[in-house]
Amino acid sequence: MKPEILAPAGNLEKLKAAINFGADAVYLGGSKLNLRAFANNFTNEQLKEGIDFAHSRDKKVYVTLNVIPHNDDLQGLEDYLREVYELGADAIIVSDPGIIMTAREVVPNLEIHLSTQSNNVNYKSAIFWHKQGVKRIVLARELSLEEIKEIREKLPDTCELEAFVHGSMCMSYSGRCLLSNYMTGRDANRGQCAQPCRYKYFLVEEKRDGEYFPVIEDDKGTYIMNSKDLCMIEHVPELMETGIMSFKIEGRMKSSYYVASVCKSYREAVDAYIEDPVNYKFQQKWMDNLLKPSHRQYYTGFYFGDPNKQIYESSSYIRDYDIVGVVREYNEETNIASIEQRNKVFQGDTVEVLRPVGDNVIIVLNDMRNSKGESIASAPNAQMLFTVNIMEKLHENDILIKCKEEK
Structure with a gap:
């Protein structure tokens, strides 16, 4: 099985860059109900152009409706679902059971993918969602390779698995965070995250107003909630063995250059493995391309069962x-x-x-x-x-x- 390379598309230029540089599919936000409220989300006209561009090259487009909606967010949902379907989207990415239920009623032929926001970490949950009409499970990022293998083994063949292989990580559980809402009034679960986990923090004792103590002993503060960036380019064979059918890249807010570089590296690595798994050899040029666009320090996330490496001492991007x-x-x-x-x-x-x-x-x-x-x-x-x-x-x-x- 040749896995899909799934890339972020924050706007039309990024969509075209992703497809030109090797993506099999892109995911993007339309005008409503997606978790990137401050991205250049697609109007219906832009969405139509992007879908036509992708389909003319035999590629796919998935539209995110992955917010955790309040009552007000549901206004116009039925009409929007019909619009997305009629524009030709290949699937929607959803986290909320209410939106899933509505989609099955209003656009029963539109494929549904379960967002990572739903925190699926076991095969029982995956089976449950599959029975609700979900075709693909986007797994939570807190899973090891061994756990993913077990999930795959216990799922019917009709249920697909997708997992993130590259990009920013969230200090919260697969994105379910209230820190931004608490500190800035911007709800991360409704697409407005201010990323306060990246802020610089000091320790203050309640009776010593104005006395700030660094949690680590230096003068730069500490980044106790800050995450490194995920990068699995050196572990394509291990990913292939899990049965994941879609390798997902994070970064709808990132640049076209970032999208192109990451797509190119993973495209070449996956193709090289498919062509000759026995003699497959990692090529340093793939990592070189990933080190050049803006990124944080890389690590392998939870895949090898070592989550303690997630936090590190700086929120700064490396921009060479x-x-x-x-x-x-x-x-x-x-x-x-x-x-x-x-x-x-x-x-x-x-x-x-x-x-x-x-x-x-x-x-x-x-x-x-x-x-x-x-x-x-x-x-x-x-x-x-x-x-x-x-x-x-x-x-x-x-x-x-x-x-x-x-x-």
């Missing part, structure tokens, strides 16, 4: 590389590449090309010109189009990245 442009066109006769800017880049800069297929290559940006053909020293304006003279053949949707500090 930035995306500086996306190739829109390349003329092989003139060697002129048209680039759409993403971050400021200069004439003569050395950049790396991340492409959907093949190894990365290093190029130098020569003869930089604006849309009027005038020579320019830099491309400072967001999404401006500029050209460069490059002997290396580039392709549409290639991504140009640059090390933030030359080494």
Whole structure:
């Protein structure tokens, strides 16, 4: 069985990047009832465009309706479910039994996936949800590989399993957290998490107002609730042995560059294993691509039964590389590449090309010109189009990245 690579799509650009760089399916938020209230969620028109783009390439789109809804959130639910179905979504991702029940009544032919927010950690619960019409269980992140194997063995073949393999982790139980609501009034379970677990904390004694004591003995505070990022790229064979049929990547709020890099690495790793499991060998270039976009320190989560490594001393992202442009066109006769800017880049800069297929290559940006053909020293304006003279053949949707500090 070849597992699906399932990628986040925070907007249309990210959806297209995910699919161009190897995703089999994407998940995204529509206009209602999803847990990323501050992402650039899709309007119905954008959703239709994204679904058409994916389906034209034999890929799938899953729409998240994974909030824990209050009564007010249910207003218009039936109409919205019909809209999602009529737009051609391949499945909805749901955590609430009321929404599941309504979906079965209103759009009985729309596939239902159980969100990780439902905290499914055992086979009995999975069987229960499957009997309610759920086709796929998105497992809680607090499971080991051995537990997942046992769940798979005790489920009917008609019930699929999906699990996160990469991305941010939550200090709470698969996302069920009230800390944001308590501290900021923004409900994480209704899509508005302020991530207070990433804040810097000190200890204060009630009668010593103004005296702040670090929980660890340094002057930077402590991050007692902060989680590392999950990364299982070095353990694809172990994941394959569990029977998981969808490898899920976290990050609807992350950049197109992040999405492209992660999809490319997991696509290549999974394909290499499928092609020759016996002689499969991990390639360092896969990890190299994952270390360049913004991320926190990596670890393997709960998969190997060692959750104590989850907390660490910093909430800072590691940001060694930035995306500086996306190739829109390349003329092989003139060697002129048209680039759409993403971050400021200069004439003569050395950049790396991340492409959907093949190894990365290093190029130098020569003869930089604006849309009027005038020579320019830099491309400072967001999404401006500029050209460069490059002997290396580039392709549409290639991504140009640059090390933030030359080494």
